[in-house]
Amino acid sequence: KNLPRMYFNLHLRRNARRLVPFLDPFVTIDIVSKSGWRSDQSFDSRAYWELKAYLTKECSRDSLEFCAEGAAAGEGRGLLLSLREGQEVTDQFQGVTVWWLLVPSPRGSSNEDPFLRLMFPQRHQRLILDEYLPHAGRIGRDNMLVTIDIVKESRTTRTEELKSNDAFKEVKAYLSAVCSRAPGVLDLRADGAVRDDSFLLSLRKGQEVSDLFRDVTLWWLSVPGSLSSSKGSLRLMFPQCHRGLVLDEYLPHVRREGRKIMLGTRRQRLYTNKRERSFGPIYYLLISHFHVCMSRVLHARSDEVWNHVEFEHPATFDTLAMHPAKKRRIMEDLDTFCRNKDYYRRIGKPWKRGYLLYGPPGTGKSTMIAAMANHLKYDIYDIELTSVKSNSALRKLLVETTPKSIIVMEDIDCSLDDFTSQRGNRQGRRVKKIKSSCSDSDSDDYSSKVTLSGLLNFVDDVLSAQSGERIVVLTTNFPGKLDPALIRCGRMDMHVEMSYCSFEAFKMLARNYLDVEAHPLFARVEELLQVVHITPADVAEGLLPSQPNVPGSDLGVEACLGRLIEELNKKGPRAETQGQS
Ligand SMILES: Nc1ncnc2c1ncn2[C@@H]1O[C@H](COP(=O)(O)OP(=O)(O)OP(=O)(O)O)[C@@H](O)[C@H]1O
Incomplete structure (x- = not known):
């Protein structure tokens, strides 16, 4: 009895569906990946990629099948999920349903990429064109990948x-x-x-x-x-x-x-400047013949102005023997410098600081530099000025230094052209301790043409123009001989006198070398140190335990202190004037 009614309903529904497109027709828009008037002049269509990115974001909520893209093919997992070819998804906008389809490119077409097909009822055409597509483009743009x-x-x-x-x-x-x-x-x-x-x-x-x-x-x-x-x-x-x-x-x-x-x-590094070599006439003859290839070789070499070794000096501010208050002041100064990048920027001052270390040989100037580097974890660039042939070579050295470094010029009074009388007898002694492991430091030619004005210029201009923090340390045994311009405030901000061994410094050395805080012989040492000038280096030598394996043994300590007292007695009060010239 129901069969005719069922048949009638089905028939009605089927025909009604066929009628819908006539009553409410659909609009179809194809968005292709390439556009242009001619096939050989096509260019990427921004709209295609934006809408694809939009669909990726919007449709990933409901869809179960995706294609994963984003990074170039074969370069990893990718970030963006996208539709598979032939896949259809729906989207809702202000209560209107639209259909998106990723259509494979027709065979034989010049464009091999699939294209996006959007379908929606014609009565919503204005809404879709004026609002939905710009809205989808905006969201798509935001979700496109930036690399x-x-x-x-x-x-x-x-x-x-x-x-x-x-x-x-x-x-x-x-x-x-x-x-x-x-x-x-x-x-x-x-x-x-x-x-x-x-x-x-x-x-x-x-x-x-x-x-x-x-x-x-x-x-x-x-x-x-x-x-x-x-x-x-x-x-x-x-x-x-x-x-x-x-x-x-x-x-x-x-x-x-x-x-x-x-x-x-x-690891920290200790850099030493490479010795520049002078070339003879044959070299220049070769250059003129093989100009192109030689210039390439030279260019490649020219950047390598520094040698380096790993810096493993054990000195720290704990092992450095000097008056505690003075030591604290230096450490605080270094810490303040490191922390105050913004302050330096605000006041328009380059982020660099200069230290002049002066005092007789053996008072710990090199040890202090190593302690500074270890405290700040900075590299050291040790410039042997006598191997630098010209102002421009010095400029290149300074330009190649990196941030967080200490640029050291030792015995500066003997290194510049303006101090030629001193150069011969001081050279050879100066580059010895902290860089003993560096092979390129031997030098037999002291014909540096670096001038004082060149040095002043570069310390000011080159280092000021570089980014990152740098510390410049100059050392000398004769501060009175230095040009005031070189050590004026602003260039050498802190002048540190490394003096003969005081009783405070002696106690530190005794603690480090002998592991003792007090001893009956200390009183005699204190008396003698008030009248005898002895360098920490000499004290350290005297304190080296005769039995290194038992540093705390009374015998070892007694013998070492006795040896030091003997040394102090030998030097006598007349030693006061030595080393002060
Ligand atoms: N203040 C100090 N604290 C600890 N050790 C020191 C001190 N001064 C010197 N020494 C010891 O003496 C040795 C030589 O010292 P250093 O090379 O630092 O002196 P210097 O002032 O740089 O001498 P120069 O002017 O000859 O270069 C160091 O290896 C170190 O063991």
């Missing part, structure tokens, strides 16, 4: 040569920390053991890791280098809507943290 490549090497503006990029090193160090806490990243490289007991983790080529910053997920990808371009890069990817956050906050944060990690794990 930033931090390259391993960059070109210097001065010489246009490739130079390692500091930002790359900092990002790599930062990512090392990210990698070590990312549970999903299972294959890591542990390269560059920077301390005896630690490794720097890094991504393998093509590997990705995500990082979370203020609730925003960002992705890093290690991009291999190519023959034509650089040695590779680290690629940062993030949605466009976070551009401000990434550029203004995240990247500076990455560099800051990376620098901290590098500082905590790196």
Whole structure:
């Protein structure tokens, strides 16, 4: 009985559906990936990529099937989910339903990319064209991926040569920390053991890791280098809507943290300037014949103006024997300098500080420099001025120094052209202690043409123009001989006298060398130190225990103190005038 009614209903519904397009027809818009009047002049259609990014964001809520893209093919997991070819999704806008379809490109078409097809009822045409599409474009734009490549090497503006990029090193160090806490990243490289007991983790080529910053997920990808371009890069990817956050906050944060990690794990270095060699006429003849290739060789060599070794001097402010108040003042001065980057910027002063250390030989000037470097974890650049042939060579040396370094010029009174009378007898003695392991320091030619005015210029101009903090230390045995311009306040901000051994300094040396705080013989030593001038170096020599394996034994201590008292008696009060010329 119901059969005719059922048949009638079905028939009615089917025909009614056929009628709908006539009553309420659909509009179809195809958005292609390339546009242009001619096929050979096509260019990427911005609308296509924006709408694709929009669909990625909006449709990922309900859809169950996706295509994952974002990073270039084969370069990792990617960030953006997108529709599969032939897949259809719906979207709602102000109560209106629209259909999106990713249509494969027709066979034989010049454009191989699929295109996006939008369908909606014609009666909503104005709403869709005037409001929905601009709205979708805006959201899509915000979700398009921005990529930033931090390259391993960059070109210097001065010489246009490739130079390692500091930002790359900092990002790599930062990512090392990210990698070590990312549970999903299972294959890591542990390269560059920077301390005896630690490794720097890094991504393998093509590997990705995500990082979370203020609730925003960002992705890093290690991009291999190519023959034509650089040695590779680290690629940062993030949605466009976070551009401000990434550029203004995240990247500076990455560099800051990376620098901290590098500082905590790196080894300090001691740099010494390479000796410049003079060339004879045959060399110049060769140059004229093989100009192009030789100039390349020379150019490659010209950047290597420094030799370096790892800096492992054990001296610290704890082991440095000097009056405690004076020592504290120097340490506070160094700490204040390091902390006050913003202050220096605010008052328009370059972030550098000069220290003049003066005093007789053996009073601890070199030891003080090593203690400063160890305290601040800075590198040392030791400039042997007598091997620097010209003012321009000195400029190059200073330009190549890095931030967080102490630039040292020892025995400055004997090193400049303006002090020629002194040079011969002082050379050879000066570069001895903290860089004894460096092979390139032997020197037999003292024909430096660095002038005082050149030095003043560079300490002021070159170092002031560089970014990052630098400390300049000059040492001398004869402060009275130095040109006042060189040591005036602003160039040498702090003058530190390294004096003969006081009783306070002696007690520190006794504690370090003999492990004793007090002893009956101390009273005699104190008496003698009031009238005898002896350097800490000589005291240290006297205190070296005769039985090094038993530093605390009474016999050892007694014998050492006795030997020192003998030495002091031998020197006698007349020693007061020595070394003070
Ligand atoms: N104040 C000090 N505290 C601890 N050790 C010292 C001190 N002064 C000197 N010494 C010891 O004496 C040795 C020589 O000292 P140092 O080379 O620092 O003196 P200097 O003033 O730089 O001498 P020069 O003017 O000859 O270069 C050091 O290796 C160190 O062991």
